[in-house]
Structures are given as C-alpha cells and as structure tokens.
Amino acid sequence: MLVFLALVTVALASAPPSGEHFEGHKVLRVNVEDENHLDLIRELASNNQIDFWKPDAVTQIRPRSTVDFCIKAEDSVTVEDLLDQHELQYEVLISNLRNVMEAQFDSRSRAAGHSYTKYNDWETIEAWTQQIADENPGLVSRSIIGTTFEGRNMYLLKVGKANPNKPAIFIDCGFHAREWISPAFCQWFVREAVRTYGQEIHMTELLNELDFYILPVVNVDGYVYTWTKNRMWRKTRSTQAGTSCVGTDPNRNFAAGWCETGASTSPCADTYCGPAPESEKETKALANFIRSHLSTIKAYLTIHSYSQMLLYPYSYSYKLPANNVELNSLAKAAVRELNSLHGTQYTYGPGATTIYPAAGGSDDWAYDQGIKYAFTFELRDKGRYGFLLPESQIRATCEETMLAVKHVASYVLEHLY
Numbered sequence: 001m002l003v004f005l006a007l008v009t010v011a012l013a014s015a016p017p018s019g020e021h022f023e024g025h026k027v028l029r030v031n032v033e034d035e036n037h038l039d040l041i042r043e044l045a046s047n048n049q050i051d052f053w054k055p056d057a058v059t060q061i062r063p064r065s066t067v068d069f070c071i072k073a074e075d076s077v078t079v080e081d082l083l084d085q086h087e088l089q090y091e092v093l094i095s096n097l098r099n100v101m102e103a104q105f106d107s108r109s110r111a112a113g114h115s116y117t118k119y120n121d122w123e124t125i126e127a128w129t130q131q132i133a134d135e136n137p138g139l140v141s142r143s144i145i146g147t148t149f150e151g152r153n154m155y156l157l158k159v160g161k162a163n164p165n166k167p168a169i170f171i172d173c174g175f176h177a178r179e180w181i182s183p184a185f186c187q188w189f190v191r192e193a194v195r196t197y198g199q200e201i202h203m204t205e206l207l208n209e210l211d212f213y214i215l216p217v218v219n220v221d222g223y224v225y226t227w228t229k230n231r232m233w234r235k236t237r238s239t240q241a242g243t244s245c246v247g248t249d250p251n252r253n254f255a256a257g258w259c260e261t262g263a264s265t266s267p268c269a270d271t272y273c274g275p276a277p278e279s280e281k282e283t284k285a286l287a288n289f290i291r292s293h294l295s296t297i298k299a300y301l302t303i304h305s306y307s308q309m310l311l312y313p314y315s316y317s318y319k320l321p322a323n324n325v326e327l328n329s330l331a332k333a334a335v336r337e338l339n340s341l342h343g344t345q346y347t348y349g350p351g352a353t354t355i356y357p358a359a360g361g362s363d364d365w366a367y368d369q370g371i372k373y374a375f376t377f378e379l380r381d382k383g384r385y386g387f388l389l390p391e392s393q394i395r396a397t398c399e400e401t402m403l404a405v406k407h408v409a410s411y412v413l414e415h416l417y
C-alpha cells in the first residue's frame with residue numbers, strides 16, 4: 001500500500017502545470033424537460049460563467065434531454081439554488097473538478113517519455129511521429145501538411161505497405177483541444193498497425209491493400225494550451241482584430257452549411273465558427289490535403305470525445321445522406337464490434353438527430369466532397385469523467401475503438417468506388 005501511495009504521489013507531481021486550478025468547480029447534469037427549463041438554463045448561462053460540456057453550447061440544448069456543464073466554485077450555490085427553486089432535476093457529475101483533473105494521471109506506467117497508456121504532451125507526440133517513422137521505414141512515413149496559427153508543424157503519418165495507387169482512409173484526432181483521449185487513439189492506431197502487421201491477418205491485409213493517413217493532432221496550439229494554461233480549452237488559438245477573445249471552433253469552420261446552425265458568430269463563444277470557412281490555418285491545411293487526395297481517400301474518420309456515439313452525416317441539416325441505409329448498417333455493425341470487447345454501449349445515427357444539429361463539421365464537409373464513408377467517433381465516456389477520462393481507461397478505450405475502425409476499413413476495402 002505504501003508503495004502504491006508513493007507511486008500516486010509521483011504521478012501527481014508529474015502532472016502538468018495548469019494556469020487555472022479548477023478548485024471547487026462542479027460539473028452538473030441537468031434534466032431539461034421543457035421550454036421553461038430551457039429558458040432558465042439560458043438565463044443561468046447569461047448571468048454566470050458556464051462551460052458547456054454536452055452539448056457544446058446553450059443553443060444546442062433540446063427539451064427532454066440532459067445538459068452537462070461546468071460551473072465555477074463561486075457560482076455553484078447560486079446556480080444550484082436556482083435549479084432547486086425551479087424544480088429542475090440534476091445530478092452532480094463532478095463535485096470538485098480539480099480532484100478529477102489530478103486523477104486523470106492514474107496510469108501505473110512509470111515510463112518517462114512517450115507512452116501509449118498515458119497522455120503525452122505535444123513535444124512528446126512530435127518526437128514520437130519522427131521515431132515511429134524512423135523505426136518502420138517500410139510502413140510509416142511522415143510529412144508536414146501545414147503549420148498552425150502559432151507556427152507549429154502539423155504532422156501526418158502515412159501508414160501502409162508501399163504500393164502505387166492504393167485507396168486510402170483518412171483519420172484525424174485532436175480537433176478539440178480538451179478531448180485528450182482522441183490523440184491517444186491516433187497514436188494507439190499507428191502502434192497497433194506496425195505491431196500487428198505481418199502477425200495478424202486482418203491488419204496485414206488492410207495495410208497491404210490500403211493506406212491510412214493519420215493526423216495525430218489537428219489543433220496543436222489548443223492541445224499545447226490545455227497542457228500549459230487551461231485544461232478545459234476547446235478551440236484553436238487564433239486571434240483577430242476587433243476582439244480580445246481567442247480561438248475558433250475548428251469543427252464549425254468547414255464549408256458545410258457553415259455557421260447556419262449549432263454554431264456561434266460570437267468570437268468569445270466556444271462554438272465560434274470563425275470569420276469565414278477555413279479561416280483557421282489548421283482546418284485549411286486539412287481541407288487542402290483531402291482535396292488534393294480525393295481520388296484515393298475512400299473514408300474519413302474523425303475522433304472526438306465524449307458521449308460514446310458513432311455519427312455520420314448530416315449534422316448541418318436534418319436531410320439524410322444518399323447512402324443513409326448503408327451508413328446506418330455499417331455504423332450498427334461497427335458499434336457491435338466495439339461493444340464485443342468490453343461491453344461499452346454506443347449509440348449511432350445521423351449527427352443532427354443523434355447528438356444535435358451543428359454546421360461546419362469536417363465529417364459533413366468530407367462527405368459532400370464525395371467521400372461516401374464519413375464518420376465521427378465520440379469516444380468514452382458518457383459523462384462520469386467527461387473530458388478528463390483517466391489514463392487507466394486509455395488501453396480499453398483504444399482497444400475497443402480499434403475493432404470498430406478495423407471493421408469500417410474492411411468494409412470500405414470490400415466496397416471500393
């Protein structure tokens with residue numbers, strides 16, 4: 001026991017410095033039954049500083065749903081009193097955010113440097129991209145598809161056995177800075193690919209027949225910011241004239257019904273769609289890469305958290321994609337695979353009805369570019385830890401997600417177009 005405690009102490013000591021300490025911040029889950037409740041939440045949001053966790057913004061809340069949001073310690077009495085007065089039912093998901101924030105570093109791994117079962121900072125991920133390419137020259141190559149607002153490189157790993165004119169699957173992670181489990185999955189995917197190639201028949205076939213483009217972190221500046229200043233940061237770190245507010249929501253910044261619904265025109269909002277489609281260097285670089293590889297990219301997968309959902313187009317509209325029936329049965333089968341390992345429950349369906357309408361997302365955009373298989377994964381969990389999923393769940397989360405991704409990849413390989 002003493003040994004264990006000592007390890008925990010070391011793990012906490014190695015936690016990143018954080019500008020905001022989140023002492024006493026609470027995360028509440030409120031049942032929103034009707035329009036009156038919705039009005040009350042709007043009022044709360046306008047008078048208090050509320051960080052919406054799910055959905056992403058007050059405008060996306062629907063009656064007969066739940067909303068998860070984070071409030072500061074000094075607002076919690078006011079907010080909880082108001083909820084009680086109006087008889088809104090709620091539960092406290094997290095009673096002190098700081099504790100959960102520290103508890104995310106619960107990995108038993110003592111390894112210094114890169115680890116697949118720990119959250120890695122950007123410097124470590126950057127070095128890893130080089131190392132995994134150097135160590136697997138026949139299978140992995142690294143390129144730079146652009147630079148971020150703050151001038152960091154955006155690395156892309158191409159994973160597959162070298163062969164000309166192969167179809168490809170594009171996977172990105174780390175759109176939203178605080179969704180740390182997402183970059184962890186992209187790293188895991190590459191490791192599993194190189195580890196099991198030539199050993200496991202399924203992965204060997206996939207890498208012989210397909211290329212995977214893996215973008216481990218899209219929003220690098222935001223990710224760095226979550227490690228150094230504010231763990232709960234979501235957006236990019238771009239600035240613009242006329243406002244002191246920073247950042248655009250990269251997943252509201254694509255030219256797919258841009259800013260028509262579920263996005264904000266206010267630069268201070270967490271779902272700010274930006275001054276124009278592809279205004280962000282990060283989304284522009286991603287879109288440019290996909291546009292220039294449209295003849296080979298057959299599927300687009302984008303990894304977010306949290307909610308445990310597998311979503312497909314559309315989110316910017318309630319219209320259904322042309323191959324809705326096919327996407328629905330593919331999602332169903334992928335979710336069944338995912339569930340088979342640890343019993344993790346996922347829901348699936350078109351974004352607009354399954355989670356909420358939101359325009360400017362990369363999956364809708366990719367689909368409208370002609371990529372027939374476009375999915376958004378919302379990884380673990382369902383709100384117990386939210387964005388602060390403990391490191392001890394990285395392995396299980398990545399293992400189960402691999403099954404779903406491999407299923408989609410095999411399906412795409414059998415249904416080339």
Ligand SMILES: [Zn+2]
Nearest residue numbers: 176179304305
């Ligand atoms: Zn996200």
